[in-house]
Amino acid sequence: MKRVLLAAAAVMLVGGLHAEERVDLSMTNKIRQEAFNHSQVMGLLTHLTEDIGPRLTNSPSMAQANAWTGSKFKEWGLADVHDEAMKEPFGRGWEFHSASVEMLSPRAFPLHALPKAWTPGTNGPVEGDAIAAKIEKKEDLEKFRGKLKGKVVFISDARAYKPGEKPDWNRETDDTLHAMQSVDVPADQKPGDRDEARNRRLQRLAFAPLLNKFLVDEGAVASVSISSWDNGVLVVSGGGSRKAGESVGVPSFSMSAEHYNAVMRALDRKEAVRLRLDSDARFTSDTDQPAYNTIAEIPGTGPHRNEVVMIGAHMDSWHAGTGAADNGAGVAVMMEAMRILKAVGAKPDHARPNRAGSVERRADRVGREQRCGRFLQIRRHDVAQRNGNGVAEMAGRRLQPSAVCD
Numbered sequence: 001m002k003r004v005l006l007a008a009a010a011v012m013l014v015g016g017l018h019a020e021e022r023v024d025l026s027m028t029n030k031i032r033q034e035a036f037n038h039s040q041v042m043g044l045l046t047h048l049t050e051d052i053g054p055r056l057t058n059s060p061s062m063a064q065a066n067a068w069t070g071s072k073f074k075e076w077g078l079a080d081v082h083d084e085a086m087k088e089p090f091g092r093g094w095e096f097h098s099a100s101v102e103m104l105s106p107r108a109f110p111l112h113a114l115p116k117a118w119t120p121g122t123n124g125p126v127e128g129d130a131i132a133a134k135i136e137k138k139e140d141l142e143k144f145r146g147k148l149k150g151k152v153v154f155i156s157d158a159r160a161y162k163p164g165e166k167p168d169w170n171r172e173t174d175d176t177l178h179a180m181q182s183v184d185v186p187a188d189q190k191p192g193d194r195d196e197a198r199n200r201r202l203q204r205l206a207f208a209p210l211l212n213k214f215l216v217d218e219g220a221v222a223s224v225s226i227s228s229w230d231n232g233v234l235v236v237s238g239g240g241s242r243k244a245g246e247s248v249g250v251p252s253f254s255m256s257a258e259h260y261n262a263v264m265r266a267l268d269r270k271e272a273v274r275l276r277l278d279s280d281a282r283f284t285s286d287t288d289q290p291a292y293n294t295i296a297e298i299p300g301t302g303p304h305r306n307e308v309v310m311i312g313a314h315m316d317s318w319h320a321g322t323g324a325a326d327n328g329a330g331v332a333v334m335m336e337a338m339r340i341l342k343a344v345g346a347k348p349d350h351a352r353p354n355r356a357g358s359v360e361r362r363a364d365r366v367g368r369e370q371r372c373g374r375f376l377q378i379r380r381h382d383v384a385q386r387n388g389n390g391v392a393e394m395a396g397r398r399l400q401p402s403a404v405c406d
Contacts, residue, residue, distance in 0.1 A: 030344040040339060044072070045332035048315075049322035056117055057291050057316040058093040058242075060284055065315055066294045069335070073296035076339050080297050085290035091242030093284035094118050096319065101224075101253060104274040106266060111275075112232070113224065113255035114320050116239030121281035122251045128152040128221035130263055130273040137207060141214050149219035152275050155211075158264035161230035161257045212240060212249030222251040222277050226260040236320040244288050251279050291316075298342060311337055 048055075048065060055062040066083055073081040094117055101113040104127070115121070131151040133144045172180075215223055228235045234256050240248035255263075266273045294315070299305070313330030317323025340346075 027344065027346055031340055031346065034340045034344050035336075038343075039336065041332050041336040044335050045324065045328055048331060049324040049328045054319045054321060054323050055315060055317045056094060056319040058090050058285070058289055059095045059319070060093065061095070062093075062291075062316055066292055069294045069315065069331075070296075072335065073294070073338075076342050078296035078338065078342060079299050080295070082296075083292040083294050085292055088290070089288035090291035091288050092118070092244055092286070093289065094242065094281070094319075095284055096121070096279065096281035099253070099279045099281070100277070101255065102276045103263070104276055106271050106273065111255060111259045111263070112234055113253040113259070114234060114236045115279045115281045116236060116252045116254055117319050118238050118242040118248060118283075119240035119252040119279075119281065120248050120250070120283075121279045122222070122277055125276055125278040126221050126251075127274060127276045130154055130224075130267060130275055132264060132267050135211060135214075137203070138210060141210070145218065147218075148215065151220055152277065153215065153220050153223045154225075154260070154263060154267070155223050156226040156260070158261045159226055159257055161261070164231045208239075209241065209247060212247040215250045216247060220250050222253065223249070224253045224255050224260070224263075227254050227256050230257050232256055232258065234320065237318060242288075244286065248283075251277065251281070253277070253279070296338070298338070301347075 047068070052061055052065050052068065055065045070081050070083065096115050099113070099115050101111040103109040103111055128150050129152065131148065131153055133148065133151075133153050133155060134157055135141065135144065135153075135155055223239075227233065234254060236254040239252040263273055300307070311334045313327045313334050315327070315331050317326060317328065322328065
């Protein structure tokens with residue numbers, strides 16, 4: 001029997017199954033009864049997303065989530081419960097407690113904005129006049145040299161947005177469910193398009209430290225960019241730098257499109273826009289720290305006991321929401337699946353993979369995503385293992401992960 005390994009922050013790795021596999025209907029019924037009559041999945045999701053909340057990698061709340069997950073694994077009687085560090089340090093921890101952005105003139109008005117991860121706080125309320133300064137590449141820096149002292153820099157263009165025309169939720173009908181069974185597979189992206197997208201990302205990554213330092217050197221108060229979603233949805237990711245020793249720039253915010261556009265329209269009318277900003281954000285460590293995966297397993301027996309079936313989901317999330325959809329729901333479902341298997345005494349026994357190609361592709365993905373710091377490395381006795389460089393290997397063949405992690 002194979003081991004069943006659970007990791008909060010993992011990927012699914014399952015080999016192909018034999019065409020014929022005996023199904024234990026009695027055990028299947030036990031699993032169904034436990035799931036339908038004694039489910040704990042909503043309680044797990046509620047605690048993870050509402051009691052612990054957002055779980056930025058290496059933040060105190062992420063450490064709390066790791067500890068809570070491990071305690072649940074032990075409570076359920078799973079084996080080898082432990083936290084396992086990623087090979088490379090992820091960076092410094094960061095958190096924020098509160099933030100506010102207000103327009104003071106031409107009229108008093110609260111603006112919907114939140115700080116980007118890994119950016120400094122304001123150390124109390126600060127004020128400054130807004131200035132539109134689209135800075136995307138090195139050549140743009142000289143255009144604004146000597147013009148940003150004491151300014152709140154709006155670094156994105158205004159964007160026309162479309163109001164929502166569909167309900168946020170609707171119940172599917174038999175017809176719509178049937179239509180979902182037919183999916184049009186999109187054409188493969190052209191290699192040139194992939195290279196162009198990759199190059200744009202590399203350019204943004206290379207330019208970010210230059211912009212951070214420039215804004216600090218020029219004496220800017222803060223920077224603001226537009227949310228990538230409309231209809232009041234505020235999407236916030238990272239800014240500054242999580243790496244010790246790198247410039248973290250000035251306090252940086254993401255603002256809802258509706259409010260960002262309002263400021264930009266006022267600037268277009270040559271009106272003086274004065275803002276007050278307050279961000280209670282801080283780094284929680286001075287040095288780069290590793291990120292951790294929380295792991296547990298149901299040990300196997302028999303000739304295939306060293307083979308592994310892995311289930312899991314990444315437990316970290318961005319800091320501005322509860323991390324329910326990305327990916328608290330996945331974590332709760334995977335934890336519940338493991339709890340059910342242990343509760344009913346199931347002994348999963350999948351057949352040995354019969355197509356090395358399918359395993360190889362998964363091993364390649366594992367090698368890539370482990371390097372990205374988002375998923376667990378998978379130790380597989382006879383399929384894939386990690387070498388000293390963090391690269392997946394299989395049957396003596398070296399699989400090259402992607403050079404850029406999305």
